[in-house]
Amino acid sequence: MARIALDASGGDHAPVEPVAGALEAAQNLPESCEIVLVGSRAEIESELAKHGPTPSRISIVDAPQKIAMDEKPLTAIRSKRKSSIVVGLDLQKSGEVEAFVSAGNTGAVMAASTLSLGLHNGVRRPAIATVLPTMRQHVLLLDAGANVDCSPKELVGFAQLGAVFARDVFERPDPVVGLLNIGEEAEKGNAATKEAHGLFTDNQHFAFAGNVEGGDVLTGSCDVVVCDGFVGNIVLKLLESVGRTFTAMFRKSLDAKVLESGEMRGIFKFLDYSSYGGAPLLGVRGVTIICHGKSSSKAIANALRVALRSVDVCLSQHIHDEFVENGVVA
Amino acid sequence: MARIALDASGGDHAPVEPVAGALEAAQNLPESCEIVLVGSRAEIESELAKHGPTPSRISIVDAPQKIAMDEKPLTAIRSKRKSSIVVGLDLQKSGEVEAFVSAGNTGAVMAASTLSLGLHNGVRRPAIATVLPTMRQHVLLLDAGANVDCSPKELVGFAQLGAVFARDVFERPDPVVGLLNIGEEAEKGNAATKEAHGLFTDNQHFAFAGNVEGGDVLTGSCDVVVCDGFVGNIVLKLLESVGRTFTAMFRKSLDAKVLESGEMRGIFKFLDYSSYGGAPLLGVRGVTIICHGKSSSKAIANALRVALRSVDVCLSQHIHDEFVENGVVA
Numbered sequence: 001m002a003r004i005a006l007d008a009s010g011g012d013h014a015p016v017e018p019v020a021g022a023l024e025a026a027q028n029l030p031e032s033c034e035i036v037l038v039g040s041r042a043e044i045e046s047e048l049a050k051h052g053p054t055p056s057r058i059s060i061v062d063a064p065q066k067i068a069m070d071e072k073p074l075t076a077i078r079s080k081r082k083s084s085i086v087v088g089l090d091l092q093k094s095g096e097v098e099a100f101v102s103a104g105n106t107g108a109v110m111a112a113s114t115l116s117l118g119l120h121n122g123v124r125r126p127a128i129a130t131v132l133p134t135m136r137q138h139v140l141l142l143d144a145g146a147n148v149d150c151s152p153k154e155l156v157g158f159a160q161l162g163a164v165f166a167r168d169v170f171e172r173p174d175p176v177v178g179l180l181n182i183g184e185e186a187e188k189g190n191a192a193t194k195e196a197h198g199l200f201t202d203n204q205h206f207a208f209a210g211n212v213e214g215g216d217v218l219t220g221s222c223d224v225v226v227c228d229g230f231v232g233n234i235v236l237k238l239l240e241s242v243g244r245t246f247t248a249m250f251r252k253s254l255d256a257k258v259l260e261s262g263e264m265r266g267i268f269k270f271l272d273y274s275s276y277g278g279a280p281l282l283g284v285r286g287v288t289i290i291c292h293g294k295s296s297s298k299a300i301a302n303a304l305r306v307a308l309r310s311v312d313v314c315l316s317q318h319i320h321d322e323f324v325e326n327g328v329v330a
Numbered sequence: 331m332a333r334i335a336l337d338a339s340g341g342d343h344a345p346v347e348p349v350a351g352a353l354e355a356a357q358n359l360p361e362s363c364e365i366v367l368v369g370s371r372a373e374i375e376s377e378l379a380k381h382g383p384t385p386s387r388i389s390i391v392d393a394p395q396k397i398a399m400d401e402k403p404l405t406a407i408r409s410k411r412k413s414s415i416v417v418g419l420d421l422q423k424s425g426e427v428e429a430f431v432s433a434g435n436t437g438a439v440m441a442a443s444t445l446s447l448g449l450h451n452g453v454r455r456p457a458i459a460t461v462l463p464t465m466r467q468h469v470l471l472l473d474a475g476a477n478v479d480c481s482p483k484e485l486v487g488f489a490q491l492g493a494v495f496a497r498d499v500f501e502r503p504d505p506v507v508g509l510l511n512i513g514e515e516a517e518k519g520n521a522a523t524k525e526a527h528g529l530f531t532d533n534q535h536f537a538f539a540g541n542v543e544g545g546d547v548l549t550g551s552c553d554v555v556v557c558d559g560f561v562g563n564i565v566l567k568l569l570e571s572v573g574r575t576f577t578a579m580f581r582k583s584l585d586a587k588v589l590e591s592g593e594m595r596g597i598f599k600f601l602d603y604s605s606y607g608g609a610p611l612l613g614v615r616g617v618t619i620i621c622h623g624k625s626s627s628k629a630i631a632n633a634l635r636v637a638l639r640s641v642d643v644c645l646s647q648h649i650h651d652e653f654v655e656n657g658v659v660a
Contacts, residue, residue, distance in 0.1 A: 135575055145512055148520035182475055182563040190478035190560045214567030218575050230520045231561055233512040235568060237544030242572050245465055245548050249600070253593035263583035270579070 001032045002311045003097040004304055008039030008047075009066045009084040010104025012293045015039055018103065019047040021300025026055045028301065033308050036097055038063045038088040063087035069293055073107035077115070085109055089116040092286050099287035099307040101278070103295040109288060110146055110281060117286040120316075122323030125150070126283030127158045128229070128290060129165055130236055133270055136220030140166055143226075144279060145233030152196035155179070155226055156203060157323075161282040162224035163206040164322050168313040169306070170223060178212035178222035180231060185211070192228065205322070236273075240292075243271035278303030286316055331362045332641045333427040334634055338369030338377075339396045339414040340434025342623045345369055348433065349377040351630025356385045358631065363638050366427055368393050368418040393417035399623055403437035407445070415439055419446040422616050429617035429637040431608070433625040439618060440476055440611060447616040450646075452653030455480070456613030457488045458559070458620060459495055460566055463600055466550030470496055473556075474609060475563035482526035485509070485556055486533060487653075491612040492554035493536040494652050498643040499636070505553035508542035510561060515541070522558065535652070570622075573601035608633030616646055 008018045022035045034057045037044050041062040048054045065083040067076040077086055085104055089112045091097045102109045106128075114126060127143035140162050147154065159177045166175035179200055181189040186197045188211060200208045209222050217225055217235065227235070247268055251259060258264055278299070281288040287310045289303045310316070336352055338345045352365045364387045367374050371392040378384045395413040397406040407416055415434055419442045421427045432439045436458075444456060457473035470492050477484065489507045496505035509530055511519040516527045518541060530538045539552050547555055547565065557565070577598055581589060588594055608629070611618040617640045619633045640646070 135578065148512070180564060182478070182560055182567075190558075193560075214564035214569075215571035217568055218571050228520075230512055230523075231564060234510060234544035234561060234565065237512075238547055238565060238568065239544075239572070241545035241548050242569070246576065246597075246601075248465070249597060253597060254588070254591075258584070258588050261584075267576075267579060267583060271576075 001034065002099070002308055003034045003036060004099045004101060004307045004311070005036045005038050005061070005088040005091050005097040006300070006304065007084045007088055007100070007102035007104050008037040008044050009063065010102040011291065011295050012069065013295070014103070015043050015047045017295055017297045018300050019044060020051070020297035021295070021304065022058055023051055023055070024297050024301040025304040026058055029305065029308055031057070033057065034059065035304065036061055036091065038091070039084045040064055061087060061091060067105050067108045069105050071105060071108065073105060073111040076105065076108050077112045085112050086116070089113055089288070093117060098311045099289065101289040101291065101300070101303045101307050103291035103293055103300065106145070106290055109290055113281055113284045113286070113288040117284040117288070119283050120285055120320045120323050123161070123283040123319070124154050124157050126281050127161055128279050129162060129282050130232070130279045132217065132239065132273075134218045134220030138170060139217065139220055139222060140170070140224045141217065141227070141232055141235065142224070142282065143229035143232050144236045145229045146281065147229040149230070150192060150228040152192055152199050155192065155196040155228070156199050157283070159200065159203070159224065159226045160205050160322055161319060162226060164318050165280065165282060165315065166223040168315045168318055169309055172223050174207055175223035176207045176209045177224040177226060178209040178216065180214070180217070180225050180227035181211035182213060183211060184213065240273040243273045247271050278306035280306065280310060280315075282319065285320070287311055331364065332429070332638055333364045333366060334429045334431060334637045334641070335366045335368050335391070335418040335421050335427040336630070336634065337414045337418055337430070337432035337434050338367040338374050339393065340432040340439075341621065341625050342399065343625070344433070345373050345377045347625055347627045348630050349374060350381070350627035351625070351634065352388055353381055353385070354627050354631040355634040356388055359635065359638055361387070363387070364389065365634065366391055366421065368421070369414045370394050370396075391417060391421060397435050397438050399435050401435060401438065403435060403441040406435065406438050407442045415442050416446070419443055419618070423447060428641045429619065431619045431621065431630070431633045431637050433621035433623055433630065436475070436620055436623075439620055443611055443614045443616070443618040447614045447618070449613050450615055450650045450653050453491070453613040453649070454484050454487050456611050457491055458609050459492060459612050460562070460609045462547070462569065464548045464550030468500060469547065469550055469552060470500070470554045471547065471557070471562055471565065472554070472612065473559035473562050474566045475559045476611065478558060478560040480522060480558040482522055482529050485522065485526040485558070486529050487613075489530065489533070489554065489556045490535050490652055491649060492556060494648050495610065495612060495645065496553040498645045498648055499639055500553060502553050504537055506537045506539045507554040507556060508539040508546065508552035510544070510547070510555050510557035511541035512543065513541060514543065577601050608636035610636065610640060610645075612649065615650075617641055
């Protein structure tokens with residue numbers, strides 16, 4: 001049995017989309033998975049009522065305070081102890097749930113996760129890992145925005161985190177890691193990636209594909225692509241906007257019959273990066289899944305699925321093992 | 331009258347595509363524009379012969395040596411003084427041509443341009459500026475890969491260079507500059523962009539739109555987007571690959587009739603980032619246009635058009651004026 005807390009007050013469309021997402025997940029996830037909606041009880045109950053009888057595996061924990069999307073993370077989590085983010089992570093800390101999913105203020109979710117759950121020994125900084133679709137297979141990009149100005153050693157840590165995720169969740173026993181850079185040769189790049197290249201080459205923890213360029217991210221040639229969170233966040237947001245831009249362009253240019261074809265629907269689905277939802281915050285002692293603020297119920301349901309999968313495969317334990325038992329590149 | 335030197339030995343498809351591009355440009359550019367093909371005379375003559383009589387405004391300057399795409403730039407330009415890159419830039423230095431266009435080794439073209447032409451006073455580092463299509467209008471992204479680990483002051487310099495280009499070439503008298511970052515607020519970003527935000531805000535040279543995110547690059551909300559060359563190069567190569575990936579996906583998924591429609595052709599044209607070809611190296615005393623190594627004749631012809639336009643509007647003189655007469659943020 002797995003219990004997952006879902007932030008019902010988080011995101012641009014709360015509580016509507018989180019509640020609908022929980023109900024969608026309840027239809028599709030195994031019976032043993034329970035979902036705890038965390039937020040204003042009155043609001044959640046009123047929203048649930050619109051959907052008819054609530055499945056027994058969905059419960060509510062009241063968290064009357066809300067952290068707005070633009071609030072300063074540290075101030076917010078310190079002053080709002082009864083917010084859905086703080087309460088939801090406290091539930092995980094105390095063992096009442098095994099995972100927390102939120103489309104709320106990303107900075108607050110990261111800070112509260114780090115403070116409440118703590119980091120695994122040997123993890124210098126946690127990383128937001130994003131799953132991107134490619135023509136061949138999914139690829140994991142990290143860090144997608146948790147950290148900037150990362151040191152070469154921190155980049156190695158991201159690679160280790162990503163490799164564990166790829167083994168557990170992608171089920172690829174020998175994941176290959178690429179270092180995002182601006183040239184294939186070892187001596188190319190900025191100060192951090194040049195030094196990181198040497199550390200990646202010498203590491204004993206994962207297979208290193210060498211430097212990969214911006215044009216290689218979507219080819220699916222690697223299982224994991226590592227970068228500083230500044231670059232990763234720009235890459236991720238650019239891809240999301242490309243999807244939106246092209247979708248708008250097609251809708252404007254192509255006629256209805258083509259737009260409604262199965263092929264075109266497939267393309268639109270591929271382009272809808274926000275629907276891939278559910279970016280794990282890797283490195284914390286537990287499972288935190290961060291969703292886009294604009295998440296639809298479908299994206300929330302997908303994030304719940306990622307959370308359940310992370311719990312089922314013991315992702316957090318394996319990250320602990322990777323850093324503590326196998327030693328850290330330091 | 332403008333004379334433009336074109337590197338006939340540069341790029342993955344030399345001399346075929348450069349020669350064809352010169353002929354294409356000769357059909358479309360004003361009569362007063364002369365094109366000087368620089369490279370192995372024998373190879374160029376043999377290639378030209380395939381196309382019938384050569385227009386009188388195309389001439390040849392022999393440069394028997396070639397710099398390969400993967401040679402180390404500084405070593406190559408020092409040891410190969412009779413290479414097309416060195417000879418072509420020397421022609422510009424001596425005033426025999428006013429611009430140089432190359433699809434060859436980018437590092438070698440940058441280094442030779444900087445050494446041969448020099449930088450305008452006040453320019454700390456030159457920048458590769460790339461024109462990107464958006465849903466609204468073209469946007470200039472710089473630096474797209476000439477420099478990494480840029481200081482905040484260097485980012486200000488890129489903004490000034492970009493603003494002059496936007497005035498001269500885009501014909502937008504009051505260009506708006508955005509700083510590529512991972513959040514809209516002034517305090518967001520890495521160390522360089524946080525400090526740059528203050529310098530951009532205080533500057534008297536260009537209108538500052540504030541921070542823009544990865545998702546704003548293609549919306550066309552700014553005329554110029556400024557970033558470190560590490561980030562810019564990854565953005566550019568990612569966009570090129572997205573274009574290729576999506577084009578391949580459509581060709582696989584849609585039926586022939588749709589693929590051949592005018593609308594779909596328009597979309598493919600939009601997605602073909604390599605055809606926008608012709609990225610000016612801004613900041614050097616003169617005009618250097620850098621093309622993608624994979625440039626087609628169409629991309630080369632387009633780059634020749636950008637070169638001619640840069641000469642006609644006195645872009646280099648205006649950059650001089652911007653930095654010397656108007657003073658530099660320093």
